[in-house]
Amino acid sequence: MKFLCLGCDEVMAFAERQVPGDGTMAAVFVCGECGREMAMLTNPMETQMVSSLGVKVGGRTVPAQPMEGVRTSLEGGRDDAFVEGEVDSGAAGGRSPGASSGSDGGPPAAAPPPGPVEWSPEAVERLGRVPSFVRGMVKRIYTDYARERSIRVITPEVMDTARSDLGLEGM
Amino acid sequence: MRKFRTYNEVDHSTESELLEQVVEHRARLARRLAGVGTVVAVASGKGGVGKSAVTANLAAVLAQRGHGVGVVDADLNGPSLARMLGVRGQALQDREDGVVPPRGAAGVPVISMELLQGAEDAPLRWRDPGTDTFVWQSTMETTALREFLADVAWGELDYLLVDVPPGTDKIARILELVPDLPAALVVTTPSEMSRSVVARSLRLLADAGVPSVALVANMTDYLCPGCGDRHPLFPGEGAAELAAASGVPIWARVPFDPRLAQETDAGRPWVLEAPDGDVARAFGELADGLEALGEETP
Numbered sequence: 001m002k003f004l005c006l007g008c009d010e011v012m013a014f015a016e017r018q019v020p021g022d023g024t025m026a027a028v029f030v031c032g033e034c035g036r037e038m039a040m041l042t043n044p045m046e047t048q049m050v051s052s053l054g055v056k057v058g059g060r061t062v063p064a065q066p067m068e069g070v071r072t073s074l075e076g077g078r079d080d081a082f083v084e085g086e087v088d089s090g091a092a093g094g095r096s097p098g099a100s101s102g103s104d105g106g107p108p109a110a111a112p113p114p115g116p117v118e119w120s121p122e123a124v125e126r127l128g129r130v131p132s133f134v135r136g137m138v139k140r141i142y143t144d145y146a147r148e149r150s151i152r153v154i155t156p157e158v159m160d161t162a163r164s165d166l167g168l169e170g171m
Numbered sequence: 172m173r174k175f176r177t178y179n180e181v182d183h184s185t186e187s188e189l190l191e192q193v194v195e196h197r198a199r200l201a202r203r204l205a206g207v208g209t210v211v212a213v214a215s216g217k218g219g220v221g222k223s224a225v226t227a228n229l230a231a232v233l234a235q236r237g238h239g240v241g242v243v244d245a246d247l248n249g250p251s252l253a254r255m256l257g258v259r260g261q262a263l264q265d266r267e268d269g270v271v272p273p274r275g276a277a278g279v280p281v282i283s284m285e286l287l288q289g290a291e292d293a294p295l296r297w298r299d300p301g302t303d304t305f306v307w308q309s310t311m312e313t314t315a316l317r318e319f320l321a322d323v324a325w326g327e328l329d330y331l332l333v334d335v336p337p338g339t340d341k342i343a344r345i346l347e348l349v350p351d352l353p354a355a356l357v358v359t360t361p362s363e364m365s366r367s368v369v370a371r372s373l374r375l376l377a378d379a380g381v382p383s384v385a386l387v388a389n390m391t392d393y394l395c396p397g398c399g400d401r402h403p404l405f406p407g408e409g410a411a412e413l414a415a416a417s418g419v420p421i422w423a424r425v426p427f428d429p430r431l432a433q434e435t436d437a438g439r440p441w442v443l444e445a446p447d448g449d450v451a452r453a454f455g456e457l458a459d460g461l462e463a464l465g466e467e468t469p
Contacts, residue, residue: 002178002181002183004175004181010183011181011183011184013186014186014187014188048307049307049310050189052297052307052310052311052314053193053310053314054192054196054314054317055189055192055193055196056188056192057187057188057189058186058187059186059187059188059191059192060188060192064195066265066266066267066268066269066270066318066322066323067270067318067319067322067323068318068322069311069314069315069317069318070287070314070315070318072298073297073298073311074287074288074295074297074298075297075298076288076289076290076293076296077287077288077289078286078287078288078289079289081262081263081287082262082264082265083262083263083264083265084264084265085264085265085266092241092271092272092274092280092323092324092325092326092328136265137265140267
């Protein structure tokens with residue numbers, strides 16, 4: 001969809017997304033010509049519809065995680081469905097795993113710079129409260145966030161900042 | 172009256188990046204499937220014809236012949252392939268480059284909703300906003316299926332078998348995700364009811380231009396334990412009539428053997444338990460057909 005500023009005949013550009021609660025999503029658009037702002041509010045069903053497509057209005061703040069849609073939307077996911085896997089533990093296929101390719105078989109993706117990231121006991125305790133069905137995915141997002149900012153220890157405060165910076169409502 | 176331009180006439184970006192993300196989903200799927208030799212849909216349109224058992228046993232035969240084989244259980248609402256390949260209850264490895272599924276019978280990796288749901292009797296439910304669930308549930312299922320295909324670290328495979336649930340709309344869903352689907356096996360039984368439903372699926376696959384389509388005639392006949400003779404299980408010659416009317420060949424005629432269902436349901440594909448039997452021979456012919464496709468491909 002596009003929003004047209006009728007006064008300027010200009011397409012309004014996306015500026016901000018918020019999830020204020022009650023399943024509402026607010027997307028703010030602004031006219032680059034006159035500065036007029038408008039907010040599009042979606043009802044819970046419309047919010048879910050966008051989410052079920054696996055897209056985010058305004059673009060993603062973190063890369064799509066494997067099976068993110070299923071893991072964040074499935075009711076009654078099995079607690080022990082996922083275990084943390086080693087990156088070099090081999091792909092599923094019976095032939096060679098295609099070691100030189102990126103995460104989904106494509107060119108190598110831009111990865112956060114390497115470096116050890118530790119978790120404080122308080123952060124580990126908080127991560128432990130995340131349902132195990134999505135815990136690995138959430139841990140990876142926080143770890144990448146810390147690496148990108150050369151943060152060596154993830155604390156609950158870092159997690160709060162990351163949630164705010166990345167728009168990770170509910171994580 | 173005010174005259175508006177059309178959506179396409181207004182060509183400035185909104186910067187909402189929705190279209191870009193949808194395009195990236197498709198690109199991600201294409202990159203993942205680039206490592207797969209042949210994606211094979213195992214479909215029917217009709218329920219209860221034995222598609223999943225055919226998928227499990229065919230995967231086992233192909234793996235035993237040294238092929239890299241993976242299985243996608245696309246039946247999200249009635250999954251069974253994790254159980255049939257003996258991995259129900261096992262965990263998936265969670266990795267940055269994708270989810271690594273457990274390997275089942277004959278070393279075949281399988282992704283199935285059975286591996287993700289907690290309770291065995293839990294119906295498939297998505298977190299919903301409480302209203303109009305039907306509007307977006309189908310979209311959510313398509314997203315789940317896309318993730319089964321694109322977010323699993325399949326590596327290099329010769330064959331990726333996709334067990335398609337009943338309903339011609341489910342075949343259309345696969346075609347939307349894999350528009351250049353190279354091959355489909357359509358499972359039928361000799362019954363008249365099966366014939367009429369499966370004919371619709373064949374028509375759909377033909378209209379979509381799927382280059383290689385073959386029939387699997389399941390439960391063709393059974394061996395009478397009393398007299399030792401073979402008898403038809405259903406009246407009629409549905410599979411042969413389908414083949415004649417559609418020009419689609421029958422690659423395999425799988426005899427009815429209760430042990431095929433019993434053992435496969437218990438996680439032991441029957442072709443591995445009785446490799447010299449009539450059932451295994453039929454699945455060998457099916458595998459021959461797929462292997463011949465590979466030889467035809469330049």
